Amino acid sequence: MSEANPPLETTPAASSLTLQQLSRLQPTKAPRTLWGDAWRRFRRHRMAVAGAVIFCLLVIMVAVGPLIYGGDPRKIDFGKSMLPPSLEHPMGTDDLGRDMLARVMLGGRVSLSVGVAAMLISITVGTLIGAIAGFFGGRMDSILMRITDLFLALPVVPLLLLLIFLFRDTLRRALGPETGIFVLIVFVIGILNWMTVARLVRSSFLSLKEKEFVEAARALGVTEPKIMFKHILPNALGPIIVAATIGVGAAIITESVLSFLGLGFPPDVPTWGRLLYDGQNFLDFAAWMVLFPGFLIFLAVLCINYVGDGLRDALDPRSRL
Amino acid sequence: MGPKQVVHMGRYIIRRILFAIPTLLGISLVIFAVLALAPGDPLAQFAADPSVPPEVREQIRVSLGLNDPWYIRYFKWLGALMRGDWGFSFAARVPVIELIGQRLPQTLQVIGLAYIISICLAIPIGIISAVKPYSAFDNIATTFAFIGFSVPTFFTGLLLILIFSVNLRWLPFIYNSTLEVTDWNSFWQQVKQMIMPVTVLALYQTGTLTRFVRASMMENLPMDYTRTARAKGLNERNVILWHVLRNSMIPVATLIALGVPTIFTGAIVTEQIFRINGIGELLIRSIQNSDTPVVMAITFIFAVLVVSFNLIVDVLYGVLDPRIRYE
Numbered sequence: 001m002s003e004a005n006p007p008l009e010t011t012p013a014a015s016s017l018t019l020q021q022l023s024r025l026q027p028t029k030a031p032r033t034l035w036g037d038a039w040r041r042f043r044r045h046r047m048a049v050a051g052a053v054i055f056c057l058l059v060i061m062v063a064v065g066p067l068i069y070g071g072d073p074r075k076i077d078f079g080k081s082m083l084p085p086s087l088e089h090p091m092g093t094d095d096l097g098r099d100m101l102a103r104v105m106l107g108g109r110v111s112l113s114v115g116v117a118a119m120l121i122s123i124t125v126g127t128l129i130g131a132i133a134g135f136f137g138g139r140m141d142s143i144l145m146r147i148t149d150l151f152l153a154l155p156v157v158p159l160l161l162l163l164i165f166l167f168r169d170t171l172r173r174a175l176g177p178e179t180g181i182f183v184l185i186v187f188v189i190g191i192l193n194w195m196t197v198a199r200l201v202r203s204s205f206l207s208l209k210e211k212e213f214v215e216a217a218r219a220l221g222v223t224e225p226k227i228m229f230k231h232i233l234p235n236a237l238g239p240i241i242v243a244a245t246i247g248v249g250a251a252i253i254t255e256s257v258l259s260f261l262g263l264g265f266p267p268d269v270p271t272w273g274r275l276l277y278d279g280q281n282f283l284d285f286a287a288w289m290v291l292f293p294g295f296l297i298f299l300a301v302l303c304i305n306y307v308g309d310g311l312r313d314a315l316d317p318r319s320r321l
Numbered sequence: 322m323g324p325k326q327v328v329h330m331g332r333y334i335i336r337r338i339l340f341a342i343p344t345l346l347g348i349s350l351v352i353f354a355v356l357a358l359a360p361g362d363p364l365a366q367f368a369a370d371p372s373v374p375p376e377v378r379e380q381i382r383v384s385l386g387l388n389d390p391w392y393i394r395y396f397k398w399l400g401a402l403m404r405g406d407w408g409f410s411f412a413a414r415v416p417v418i419e420l421i422g423q424r425l426p427q428t429l430q431v432i433g434l435a436y437i438i439s440i441c442l443a444i445p446i447g448i449i450s451a452v453k454p455y456s457a458f459d460n461i462a463t464t465f466a467f468i469g470f471s472v473p474t475f476f477t478g479l480l481l482i483l484i485f486s487v488n489l490r491w492l493p494f495i496y497n498s499t500l501e502v503t504d505w506n507s508f509w510q511q512v513k514q515m516i517m518p519v520t521v522l523a524l525y526q527t528g529t530l531t532r533f534v535r536a537s538m539m540e541n542l543p544m545d546y547t548r549t550a551r552a553k554g555l556n557e558r559n560v561i562l563w564h565v566l567r568n569s570m571i572p573v574a575t576l577i578a579l580g581v582p583t584i585f586t587g588a589i590v591t592e593q594i595f596r597i598n599g600i601g602e603l604l605i606r607s608i609q610n611s612d613t614p615v616v617m618a619i620t621f622i623f624a625v626l627v628v629s630f631n632l633i634v635d636v637l638y639g640v641l642d643p644r645i646r647y648e
Contacts, residue, residue: 047467150347153631155623157586158604162355162616165608253473260475261593261605273473280479280594284487291483294476302471309467 041314048310051303062108071102082286092288107270118251121190123244126197134205135228152195163188164263189251197243204236238315249304272297341628348624357391408614417618428599432584435522442527447534469528478594481517496597518591533576537569571641575634582626
């Protein structure tokens with residue numbers, strides 16, 4: 001024991017020396033980190049940055065807008081039916097004389113939250129299934145992957161329409177008209193879109209679980225759930241974040257398609273898709289009823305897709321310089 | 322491909338087909354269970370009709386087998402399907418297969434044409450974009466592709482109607498399905514009414530495909546074999562069109578096959594906008610009428626499409642890519 005001590009005594013001195021040397025060598029800039037690098041690469045993708053900024057503005061508009069803007073989205077006034085855009089009504093009014101800007105902002109809240117909530121469900125389910133399949137392998141893997149294949153072969157849109165048509169009245173009675181349909185749509189979109197995420201996560205887990213740091217964690221006696229979610233998952237996060245971003249856009253489109261087909265939200269909940277559905281019959285004399293909500297869906301999804309593209313470039317380890 | 326390879330591939334295809342059958346059974350069971358376990362009565366419209374006495378209603382239920390438990394009904398449905406009997410529409414009172422037969426040609430016409438157009442556009446655009454990346458052409462093409470797959474099809478459809486039907490009055494905005502092409506005049510009318518639905522679908526598909534062709538070409542351009550082809554003195558045109566393109570087309574061909582079921586779903590929206598009486602419109606109407614046999618049949622057709630095109634993709638990969646072996 002005492003023989004082992006002398007070299008240990010010298011260690012602090014030696015390390016302080018190297019630290020001194022290091023501090024002299026260190027550049028004045030902060031050290032580069034993984035996320036810092038990703039951020040630098042993301043900033044270089046101009047369209048992605050523009051997309052992120054515009055999307056944030058959209059979120060602020062629908063979140064804060066209704067508090068500042070005085071228009072009432074539900075006040076019916078037949079005297080003001082279908083007025084074109086003006087200073088008083090920046091987006092015009094609809095067939096019942098309701099202010100379109102107020103309705104569009106209210107609708108944006110629903111559309112964007114459906115997108116985010118449905119994405120959270122599909123990412124959670126996909127990550128869980130992919131992680132379990134990739135980590136445990138063997139029979140568990142083949143069963144879960146068969147289920148994934150089955151879900152991938154399901155005709156998604158017909159099934160979405162069917163599920164919503166069949167269950168909407170029940171859920172509306174159980175949870176109230178707005179919450180019921182919100183829960184149903186979010187759940188159905190989420191539960192039919194987790195498959196690609198599951199495959200992504202599974203393949204990352206398959207390669208990551210063989211790495212030395214996992215072996216080290218095992219040797220230290222870390223429990224399996226902890227290895228899965230504290231050690232492996234953070235390393236598989238890149239593709240999941242990209243899939244999540246694209247997923248929000250896809251869910252927004254899906255919700256608006258459902259509403260547009262008359263199988264989404266009821267008339268009293270003006271989502272962007274629902275506003276388009278209501279407006280399409282007035283296309284020839286009140287085009288603004290269609291143009292504004294339609295353009296906002298397009299803008300939101302376009303921004304999200306550009307951000308997703310930028311994130312893919314930023315988080316792809318192959319492009320790390 | 323030698324004879325041994327053909328045998329291996331034959332075995333592989335048979336194995337894939339055998340695997341597709343349980344998948345389809347699983348899907349049909351899921352759809353059937355959803356329909357059967359859902360609250361609501363398929364004969365609700367009869368129930369609401371006061372002129373139908375309850376005894377008659379009961380008789381109808383018994384004759385349709387609606388009083389059996391759902392799994393018995395599932396096996397009955399499956400057995401009938403095997404014999405080619407797709408059931409009887411509650412609403413139209415004709416066999417489902419006849420109804421679908423009437424609707425399918427309109428759908429196939431529009432989506433088929435749209436798909437061919439988008440393939441013909443996407444491949445050259447994708448190639449030029451990849452050969453000259455970040456050039457003005459590529460930037461414009463990329464912007465259009467992003468717009469193409471970000472704009473919802475129903476919005477493009479309504480925009481086109483607004484511009485070309487409402488303002489310019491060039492094109493009819495309701496699709497006339499009873500129109501029969503007999504002479505040049507009616508042919509021109511048919512062309513005019515197909516322009517907008519085809520454009521809507523083609524725009525979306527071209528966007529996705531262009532990005533994919535470009536990515537696939539970009540992946541193959543820095544490969545060793547490309548450098549070899551250049552080194553042996555081939556001109557750039559031959560290098561791109563013969564060597565790089567052929568290899569890049571393998572994943573593109575599979576994406577084209579995988580996209581077929583997607584474009585069928587796209588038809589649901591387009592048919593709704595332009596009032597085309599195709600299969601998508603039939604699906605929406607049948608769902609709203611609770612016409613269970615029709616809904617079941619169409620949903621199942623979509624499932625068969627997905628599964629069979631997955632199968633085609635697997636086989637296509639083997640045919641196109643000699644690196645894949647089936648041992």
